[in-house]
Each structure stands twice: as structure tokens, then as C-alpha cells.
Amino acid sequence: MWMAADVATVLAVAVATTFYRLHTGPVTGARDLWAGTLIRGQSIWILLGFLLGFTIVLVVVSRRLHLYTPLRIASILHEQRRNAQACLTSGLLLTGALYLARAGDIPRGIVLTTVVLVMLLLGLRRLLYRLVLYRQFARGVGTRNVLIVGTGPEAYALRHHLDTLRYLGYSFKGYIAAPGDGPGKEGEVVGTLETLFQSARRFFVDEIFFTTRCDRKTVQGVLETSRAQGIDLRLVPDLYEGLAWNSPVEYIGQFPTIPLHCGRVPELALTVKRVIDVLLSALALLILSPLFLVVAIAIKLDSPGPVFYCSERIGKKGRVFRCTKFRTMGVDAERRKAELLHMNERDGVLFKVSNDPRVTRLGRFLRKYSIDELPQFWNVLKGEMSVVGPRPPLASEVKEYTLNHLRRLDVTPGITGLWQVQGRRDPSFASYVSLDVTYIDNWSVWLDFKIILRTIGVVLTGTGS
Numbered sequence: 271m272w273m274a275a276d277v278a279t280v281l282a283v284a285v286a287t288t289f290y291r292l293h294t295g296p297v298t299g300a301r302d303l304w305a306g307t308l309i310r311g312q313s314i315w316i317l318l319g320f321l322l323g324f325t326i327v328l329v330v331v332s333r334r335l336h337l338y339t340p341l342r343i344a345s346i347l348h349e350q351r352r353n354a355q356a357c358l359t360s361g362l363l364l365t366g367a368l369y370l371a372r373a374g375d376i377p378r379g380i381v382l383t384t385v386v387l388v389m390l391l392l393g394l395r396r397l398l399y400r401l402v403l404y405r406q407f408a409r410g411v412g413t414r415n416v417l418i419v420g421t422g423p424e425a426y427a428l429r430h431h432l433d434t435l436r437y438l439g440y441s442f443k444g445y446i447a448a449p450g451d452g453p454g455k456e457g458e459v460v461g462t463l464e465t466l467f468q469s470a471r472r473f474f475v476d477e478i479f480f481t482t483r484c485d486r487k488t489v490q491g492v493l494e495t496s497r498a499q500g501i502d503l504r505l506v507p508d509l510y511e512g513l514a515w516n517s518p519v520e521y522i523g524q525f526p527t528i529p530l531h532c533g534r535v536p537e538l539a540l541t542v543k544r545v546i547d548v549l550l551s552a553l554a555l556l557i558l559s560p561l562f563l564v565v566a567i568a569i570k571l572d573s574p575g576p577v578f579y580c581s582e583r584i585g586k587k588g589r590v591f592r593c594t595k596f597r598t599m600g601v602d603a604e605r606r607k608a609e610l611l612h613m614n615e616r617d618g619v620l621f622k623v624s625n626d627p628r629v630t631r632l633g634r635f636l637r638k639y640s641i642d643e644l645p646q647f648w649n650v651l652k653g654e655m656s657v658v659g660p661r662p663p664l665a666s667e668v669k670e671y672t673l674n675h676l677r678r679l680d681v682t683p684g685i686t687g688l689w690q691v692q693g694r695r696d697p698s699f700a701s702y703v704s705l706d707v708t709y710i711d712n713w714s715v716w717l718d719f720k721i722i723l724r725t726i727g728v729v730l731t732g733t734g735s
Contacts, residue, residue: 324384332356414439444460503530550647600628602628650685
């Protein structure tokens with residue numbers, strides 16, 4: 271995506287610069303430029319050839335300078351310096367090629383202006399993207415949860431480094447005690463090597479750092495499990511001779527690490543999913559706004575109480591957000607829930623009663639056609655939910671989850687999902703979790719599209735809960 275954005279920037283700047291020169295230069299100069307570049311036909315193809323060469327060199331040099339690697343491994347100034355280096359290197363090669371080819375009829379002003387503007391615009395784009403990313407990090411969005419194996423000086427130094435350099439986007443979750451280490455700070459040691467991956471699941475960990483010396487077999491076992499569970503693993507250099515041979519050294523800020531495993535994140539597909547979410551939610555809120563007004567008036571006339579019911583739900587990686595629905599129960603529904611526990615038709619942590627006396631007359635209709643869920647498009651627009659994904663659970667439900675159940679919280683929750691269109695009549699909580707895990711393991715944009723189509727059928731036939 272960054273490569274494509276760089277190519278688009280170069281082409282846009284080149285076209286804009288050329289037309290600006292045509293319309294602002296002297297009449298004779300403009301005539302010469304049209305005649306030499308557009309009418310004779312020879313120079314326009316030379317110009318396009320050199321522009322293509324400049325673009326290819328820019329992409330190759332940028333890649334060699336690691337401008338397409340994750341942003342968290344470099345600071346803003348370091349990235350801007352490398353951006354300028356890539357543009358100036360490509361521009362120098364371009365001017366050299368023009369000189370050797372004796373392309374005298376190609377205006378040097380256009381070439382120079384294009385190189386300078388490309389450097390400025392690429393730098394500005396990267397800067398703005400960073401600032402948006404840092405604002406998200408400050409809100410706890412997009413950060414990577416980290417466990418540090420070891421309780422020695424290296425571990426404390428790394429933790430201080432991650433906390434100090436906020437642009438890295440890391441969130442420290444705790445230390446893991448290793449054999450031979452000291453007791454560590456009270457309250458910050460969350461497990462041992464034996465319980466490492468239980469702790470990783472509990473804290474939704476994305477990355478593990480090894481800062482203490484363990485035997486090679488132990489680290490190899492951790493590496494294999496990390497690969498299986500999709501958790502990135504890094505070592506502090508000079509601890510494990512031979513295990514990290516031929517592995518590159520990456521700097522986390524100023525801290526050198528050796529990545530043993532880095533999971534693949536389908537960033538392009540996730541970006542497409544987010545774009546679809548924004549478009550669908552904005553369109554739904556706009557088109558359905560008259561229906562929202564009618565439903566709001568009907569709820570007010572049907573029973574006393576607010577129009578919307580807002581409850582705290584647990585989202586991706588355990589983040590709490592307020593989920594909005596149309597109110598379908600009486601205002602005393604939460605208080606009366608304890609009286610109905612013996613009538614629960616689901617197992618595990620789920621709760622459902624077919625003829626729930628707390629549901630209002632209008633509420634039964636809204637639930638049957640899933641109209642009560644429509645306000646959640648606002649949560650989708652805010653990024654707290656997605657159109658498709660596992661349903662967001664209540665905090666009381668998550669408290670009863672086992673470690674395996676927490677896999678449901680690895681992704682952004684959704685308005686509809688695989689369970690809603692395939693197994694909502696199944697009372698088994700195991701089936702509920704199994705379908706959500708199947709969705710997570712097999713996710714694709716095409717799967718989301720199929721679930722959306724099937725959801726429309728469920729809504730139209732009135733088979734909602």
C-alpha cells in the first residue's frame with residue numbers, strides 16, 4: 271500500500287508540475303514545450319520513460335532504507351531523514367540519466383520541481399500518518415501488548431525504554447519469571463515460563479521479549495508455540511549463540527532485538543474491511559434515519575424509559591466500550607434478571623429465555639427483525655465494532671471465560687457473525703465459541719460478504735432472537 275501511494279504521488283506531482291509549467295511559462299516557452307514534448311511525440315515518451323525509471327528507483331531505494339517496514343521501529347526524524355535520502359538519491363540518478371541521454375528538450379525545471387515536491391509530499395504524508403497513529407496509541411488503540419521474560423536489569427531497562435518511547439506503540443503487561451532470575455517487582459511478575467502462554471492469552475499479548483538466558487531447548491519450545499499461536503517473539507542479542515544466526519537485528523527505539531518470529535498481518539485486507547465498515551455504517555445511518563425516528567417515537571409510546579439501551583461491552587483485546595441498542599425491555603430488566611436465571615435455555619455463560627417477561631410488546635417485534643441492533647452502526651462508524659465479527663460480550667460473561675474462550679476477543683466484535691447466521695438456535699456455548707473461532711481462523715473479506723448476505727435473509731424472514 272505504501273509503495274502504491276508513493277507511485278501515485280510521483281505521477282500526480284509530475285502531471286501537476288508539467289501542466290503548471292505549460293500554463294505559467296512564457297508564450298514561446300509554452301509553444302516550444304508543446305511542440306517538443308507533445309507534438310513531435312519523441313520527447314513525451316522519453317519523459318515518461320525517465321519518470322518510470324525514477325519511480326522504480328524511488329520504490330527500490332525506499333525499500334532498501336526500510337521505509338516500508340513497521341513504523342514502530344524508527345522515530346519520526348529518522349524516518350524523515352530516510353525519506354529525504356531516498357528521494358534525493360532517486361533524483362540524482364534521474365538527472366544523471368538525463369545528462370547521459372542528452373535529453374535537452376526536457377525542461378530541467380520540471381525535473382527539479384518534481385523531485386522536491388515528491389520529497390515534501392511523501393514526508394508530509396508519513397508525518398500526518400504518524401500523528402494520527404500516535405493519537406490512537408494515546409487512547410490505547412492499535413498498541414501491541416508485551417510480556418518481558420526475565421526480571422534482571424536488562425528486563426527493567428527494556429520496560430523503561432518501551433514506556434519512555436511512546437511512539438513505539440507498546441503496552442507493557444508484565445514480567446515472566448525465568449529460572450535463575452530474582453523475585454522481581456511485586457505485582458508486576460504475572461507468570462513463569464511454565465505458564466507463559468496462559469499469561470499471554472490472559473493479557474492478549476502480541477509480542478514476547480526474551481531478556482534472560484535460558485537453555486536453547488526451552489527457547490526453541492517457546493518459539494514453536496509462539497508460531498502456533500501467532501505471537502511474535504524477540505530476543506535481546508548475544509544471549510543465544512547460534513539460535514539467531516542469519517536473523518536481522520531490529521532496533522526497538524535504541525534497543526537492539528533479534529526477531530525470531532514475526533506473524534503475518536493481512537494489513538491490506540484489514541484496511542479493506544475497515545473501509546467497507548465505514549461506508550456501510552455511514553450509508554445505513556443515513557438511509558435508516560427516518561426509521562430510527564419512527565422506532566424512537568414508538569418506544570416512547572409503548573413503555574416508559576429511554577429510547578436507547580447502552581451497556582458496557584468487552585471489545586478487541588479486552589477494551590471496554592458502550593454498545594448502543596434500541597431498548598426492548600422494561601427499565602427494571604437488570605434487577606429482574608436474577609429472578610429468571612432458573613429459566614435460562616442456554617448453557618455456559620449465555621442467557622436466553624424464549625418468552626422473557628421483561629421484553630416489551632414492541633421489543634418482541636424489534637428483536638424478531640433485529641431492528642434493535644441497528645444503532646450499533648454508530649459503534650461501527652467509531653471503530654469500536656465491525657459489521658461482521660463475534661458478538662461483544664458483557665463483562666460478567668467474560669469473567670466466566672476460560673483462556674480458550676478469550677480467543678473471541680482477538681478481533682473487533684461485530685453486529686452480525688457466523689453464529690448469528692448459522693447457529694443462533696443452538697443453545698450450546700461451546701458451539702457459540704467454536705463458530706467464532708472458525709470465523710477468526712478463516713476470516714477473509716469474501717467470508718464477511720457472504721455472512722452479510724445471509725444476515726439479510728435472516729432479518730427478512732424474522733428469525734432473530
